[in-house]
Amino acid sequence: MDDIEALREKIDAVDDQILKDIVVRIKICRAIGELKKQQGKPVHDISRETEVFKRVRERAEIFKLDPIKIERLYREIVNMCTSVQE
Numbered sequence: 001m002d003d004i005e006a007l008r009e010k011i012d013a014v015d016d017q018i019l020k021d022i023v024v025r026i027k028i029c030r031a032i033g034e035l036k037k038q039q040g041k042p043v044h045d046i047s048r049e050t051e052v053f054k055r056v057r058e059r060a061e062i063f064k065l066d067p068i069k070i071e072r073l074y075r076e077i078v079n080m081c082t083s084v085q086e
Contacts, residue, residue, distance in 0.1 A: 022077065026084055033085025043085045049078055
């Protein structure tokens, strides 16, 4: 196996872990959605979303990643997770 294939296998493993983590996040969001329904709270929590985006931008900078691109990615993740609460 050449070096590119070995590295691609590592990428595949990382991608699998990312997907597993997204599944965990979705399960947690479903549980939050159930609690929100029980408590009569709205699904969308703009202050929490703002907090999440601020945190990931800050963390992105620490990890030397583009904070704008990371926020875009997280906006998609948050939208997906919010949709499972509805």
